[in-house]
Amino acid sequence: MENLTPTKIESLIYLIRGHKVMLDSDLAELYKVTTGRLNEQVKRNIDRFPSDFMFQISEKEFAELHSLIGNEGEKWGGRRKPPLVFTECGVAMLSSVLSSSRAIQVNISIMRTFIKMRSFLAMESGLAERVGRLERGTNQLFKAVFERLDSLEDTLPTYPKDRKRIGIHNKKD
Secondary structure (H helix, E strand, O other): OOOOOHHHHHHOEEEEOOEEEEEHHHHHHHHOOOHHHHHHHHHHOHHHOOOOOEEEOOHHHHHHHHHHHOOOOOOOOOOOOOOEEEOHHHHHHHHHHOOOHHHHHHHHHHHHHHHHHHHHHHHHHHHHHHHHHHHHHHHHHHHHHHHHHHHHHHHOOOOOOOOOOOOOOOOOO
């Protein structure tokens, strides 16, 4: 697969409505088919794509996404309506409706990228938990040290300020 690196695939994954999704046009480009052909195959097999696998974004979401990615790669005339977006499950389902060998290889690469992203998120949350435990332990330790210092301060004898000192002192005139 030429130039189909996990980094390239990651750059094509967006967070919309709390889902990591890929645009129909990006997927079509990866599969080397037109966006119209990809969407045609999806519509012919619409029962395979429930709303948690694929949905059409709103005009507002499309405007926000368009401002994020700009006009880069836009074809003559641009899009006339907001794109369909596919979640990880929807991308996996695409391999059953686009049965070319390229579609299968692209789907394998995309699935591996989604898995890698999930493992990074899991690792990140694991690290955050470890840092949190370390922070709590450190706070408890400092609290104990300061409580001990406070109790020591209370038990130290106090001396009158005008007491006679012994030893060598610098006289202040």
